[in-house]
Amino acid sequence: FTGRGRIDEEMLEELEATFLQADMGVKVTARLIDCVREFHKSEKGLGREGLIERLEGEVASVLGSNSASLNVSCSPPTVILVVGVNGTGKTTTIAKLAKMLQDEGKKVLLAACDTFRAAAIDQLSILAEQAGVSIVRHKHGADAAAVAYDAVEAALARGMDYLIVDTAGRLHTKVNLMEEVKKVQRVIAKKIPGAPHEVLLVLDATTGQNALQQAKMFHEALGLTGIVMAKLDGTAKGGILLAIKQELDIPIKFVGVGEGLDDLEPFVPSDFAGALFE
Amino acid sequence: SLSGRLQSVFRKIAGYGRLSESNIAEAVREVRLALLEADVNYKVVKDFIEKVKEQAIGQETLRGVLPGQQLIKIVHEELVNLMGVSARELDLSSSPAVIMLVGLQGSGKTTTAAKLARRIKKKGRQPLLVPCDTKRAAALEQLVSLGRQLGEAVYEPGSDRDAVSIAARSVVFAEDHSLDTVILDTAGRLHIDEELMEELRAMKSRLSPREILLVADAMTGQDAVNIASAFDKALDITGAILTKLDGDTRGGAALSIKAVTGKPIKLVGIGEKIDDLELFHPDRMASRILG
Ligand SMILES: Nc1nc2c(ncn2[C@@H]2O[C@H](COP(=O)(O)OP(=O)(O)OP(=O)(O)O)[C@@H](O)[C@H]2O)c(=O)[nH]1
Numbered sequence: 001f002t003g004r005g006r007i008d009e010e011m012l013e014e015l016e017a018t019f020l021q022a023d024m025g026v027k028v029t030a031r032l033i034d035c036v037r038e039f040h041k042s043e044k045g046l047g048r049e050g051l052i053e054r055l056e057g058e059v060a061s062v063l064g065s066n067s068a069s070l071n072v073s074c075s076p077p078t079v080i081l082v083v084g085v086n087g088t089g090k091t092t093t094i095a096k097l098a099k100m101l102q103d104e105g106k107k108v109l110l111a112a113c114d115t116f117r118a119a120a121i122d123q124l125s126i127l128a129e130q131a132g133v134s135i136v137r138h139k140h141g142a143d144a145a146a147v148a149y150d151a152v153e154a155a156l157a158r159g160m161d162y163l164i165v166d167t168a169g170r171l172h173t174k175v176n177l178m179e180e181v182k183k184v185q186r187v188i189a190k191k192i193p194g195a196p197h198e199v200l201l202v203l204d205a206t207t208g209q210n211a212l213q214q215a216k217m218f219h220e221a222l223g224l225t226g227i228v229m230a231k232l233d234g235t236a237k238g239g240i241l242l243a244i245k246q247e248l249d250i251p252i253k254f255v256g257v258g259e260g261l262d263d264l265e266p267f268v269p270s271d272f273a274g275a276l277f278e
Numbered sequence: 279s280l281s282g283r284l285q286s287v288f289r290k291i292a293g294y295g296r297l298s299e300s301n302i303a304e305a306v307r308e309v310r311l312a313l314l315e316a317d318v319n320y321k322v323v324k325d326f327i328e329k330v331k332e333q334a335i336g337q338e339t340l341r342g343v344l345p346g347q348q349l350i351k352i353v354h355e356e357l358v359n360l361m362g363v364s365a366r367e368l369d370l371s372s373s374p375a376v377i378m379l380v381g382l383q384g385s386g387k388t389t390t391a392a393k394l395a396r397r398i399k400k401k402g403r404q405p406l407l408v409p410c411d412t413k414r415a416a417a418l419e420q421l422v423s424l425g426r427q428l429g430e431a432v433y434e435p436g437s438d439r440d441a442v443s444i445a446a447r448s449v450v451f452a453e454d455h456s457l458d459t460v461i462l463d464t465a466g467r468l469h470i471d472e473e474l475m476e477e478l479r480a481m482k483s484r485l486s487p488r489e490i491l492l493v494a495d496a497m498t499g500q501d502a503v504n505i506a507s508a509f510d511k512a513l514d515i516t517g518a519i520l521t522k523l524d525g526d527t528r529g530g531a532a533l534s535i536k537a538v539t540g541k542p543i544k545l546v547g548i549g550e551k552i553d554d555l556e557l558f559h560p561d562r563m564a565s566r567i568l569g
């Protein structure tokens with residue numbers, strides 16, 4: 001970019017390395033490199049700083065021009081179903097969401113529908129207490145859909161504003177487990193038409209290209225309304241979000257930036273884009 | 279698939295007789311893309327491709343033609359060599375043998391601890407599961423519940439909230455009760471958390487574990503090199519356990535971890551049940567990475 005007309009190949013390679021190491025993947029990286037060539041053609045005097053600025057703008061526009069907010073039902077309770085593969089941060093994210101809504105003066109109820117994993121119900125119960133919200137739970141090993149049914153009933157009976165449903169981690173490749181979570185969704189929908197109003201996929205920021213496949217399969221099964229990317233406080237950049245947004249157009253709603261109950265932030269595309277280039 | 283893509287690359291240049299370096303370059307570019315799509319780290323791919331090029335060009339000057347299948351064979355062999363030619367078992371040579379499990383949040387340490395206890399019991403040994411995670415909600419209950427599935431008591435930390443002291447005391451407990459293997463389950467932590475990495479260093483220096491195993495999620499992307507090298511630099515890990523391989527991730531993190539630490543991947547988690555732990559097979563992993 002010395003304004004001599006030819007593009008600086010070394011800079012292109014450096015940008016390509018940045019994109020790939022951010023988990024953007026081969027396709028998105030190629031597309032962004034094409035953007036770089038376009039920018040260079042249309043603005044001959046564009047220096048490195050100007051180029052990065054253009055790229056941040058391009059990335060931010062792909063990710064959604066404004067921060068997406070939670071869907072709210074016109075008649076309470078708003079039901080939020082939280083899903084994702086094992087260990088991504090679903091249970092912790094639910095506790096954070098609960099605290100956030102509670103702090104806004106909302107009445108929040110949690111449903112412990114992970115009836116499978118060791119101490120999952122105990123974990124959510126402790127977090128519910130920390131967040132100052134109540135919880136509906138059955139015994140370990142109970143039918144997840146039955147717990148969901150009871151929770152919806154309780155949310156209606158108690159005039160709750162929000163019901164947040166925690167589900168067991170499950171690999172999208174396990175047909176029977178995907179069927180189970182579809183059943184939980186159906187049971188909720190039968191009890192409250194239009195519910196769940198929000199189906200959130202929680203992704204782990206350290207996950208690579210498989211996150212796209214996770215999003216595709218969960219979207220196909222349930223119709224996702226939002227994505228939360230947890231663990232962005234680490235060194236992973238979460239660049240896979242670009243491919244997910246481009247291919248599936250699911251709004252990215254929140255990011256998890258720590259293990260504490262306050263460590264949840266709304267997703268801000270320009271902030272995310274800026275961090276990619278740091 | 280990679281073999282399909284290489285077929286079409288070589289079909290284009292078939293009939294030109296001797297392959298030039300630029301022809302190999304196009305085929306090698308396809309291999310590079312396949313590895314990046316499989317989540318192998320960018321820098322690891324660079325070094326790996328250089329090694330493959332050297333091998334491939336050498337072969338072609340011998341034979342004049344290098345079909346796609348032969349290139350795949352070179353890549354496959356090179357991957358297997360890099361990841362450790364044969365599976366390595368655990369070092370359980372002191373009494374009690376202490377195994378320390380470390381890694382990022384949610385990677386599968388607690389579940390893997392229970393799986394390890396099962397595996398060790400099958401070998402006729404007496405494991406003690408030790409809950410060193412005093413931070414996570416219901417972490418103790420999780421390990422206790424898994425222990426119950428195993429028919430194994432889990433060490434009770436009592437009112438001790440210090441991970442290092444719990445670990446140290448558990449070893450004394452093991453000695454007093456003739457338990458020959460101590461499995462330390464630690465809290466998930468970020469490799470950039472200075473204080474928590476220091477806690478692990480303190481645990482290591484106090485207990486001198488035979489095995490310090492990085493438990494890493496098989497679907498980890500480019501960050502695998504940062505995670506692995508940080509844990510390795512801090513602790514000089516003895517190996518890694520890759521979890522959640524029962525999914526459909528290509529698992530390039532396996533290559534990244536081995537390449538950047540030089541330490542072997544010893545075991546793999548292939549499910550949520552207590553029996554779902556197997557030896558790591560480099561040849562199977564190589565095929566999986568290549569897709
Ligand atoms: N650093 C960091 N850790 C997080 C974040 N979100 C969750 N965690 C940690 O990740 C680990 C797993 O979190 P969980 O909430 O249990 O994950 P999960 O998806 O419910 O797990 P399963 O139910 O077992 O599938 C815990 O140690 C959490 O404290 C985050 O944003 N940052």
Ligand SMILES: Nc1nc2c(ncn2[C@@H]2O[C@H](COP(=O)(O)OP(=O)(O)OP(=O)(O)O)[C@@H](O)[C@H]2O)c(=O)[nH]1
Nearest residue numbers: 086087383384385386387388389466522547548549
């Ligand atoms: N499918 C599958 N799930 C696994 C495997 N190993 C662990 N899990 C699941 O991954 C999730 C996280 O496992 P944990 O053992 O709680 O992970 P952890 O590393 O102890 O988490 P923290 O203590 O919060 O850091 C749970 O839902 C486990 O059941 C595996 O090999 N395959």
Ligand SMILES: [Mg+2]
Nearest residue numbers: 090091114169
């Ligand atoms: Mg959970």
Ligand SMILES: [Mg+2]
Nearest residue numbers: 387388411466
């Ligand atoms: Mg744990």
